[in-house]
Amino acid sequence: MKQFGTVVETDGKMARVECDRQSACDMCENAEHCVEKCKKVYTNALNTLGAETGDSVEIETETSRVLVSALIVFLLPVLLAIGANFIANRMFGEGVSVLITFAVLVGSVVLFSFLLNRRAKKRVVSRIVRIL
DSSP states (O other), X not given: OEEEEEEEXXXXXXXXXXXXXXXXXXXXXXXXXXXXXXXEEEEEEEOTTOXXXXXXXXXXXXXXXXXXXXXXXXXXXXXXXXXXXHHHHHHHOHHHHHHHHHHHHHHHHHHHHHHHHHHHHHSOOEEEEEEO
């Protein structure tokens, strides 16, 4: 997966790159009129090309890492919610099982997002492939 951004900080072989959140805004027909502009995303990238602060760069992230992260954040919570619904329905009945299912779904999305975000901050997941 390729993105474009601006180097905001360098530290030896690492660079902090500011990118626009593409997936959230690219397909939106109201993006240019949006009151709440798309948030910036910051990523640590391996800086083997020697990019400096202020440089526009192209960064690349392994597609497999992006897909695995998406599966963990979105698919795994759904599977956990289905399992929780099945168990809660047998134990407590339909009314309570809906609440438990919703709580498991929301809780697992928040938990997995937090854990992946924390893990990503410690690891290099992107690299600068071109200085523009």
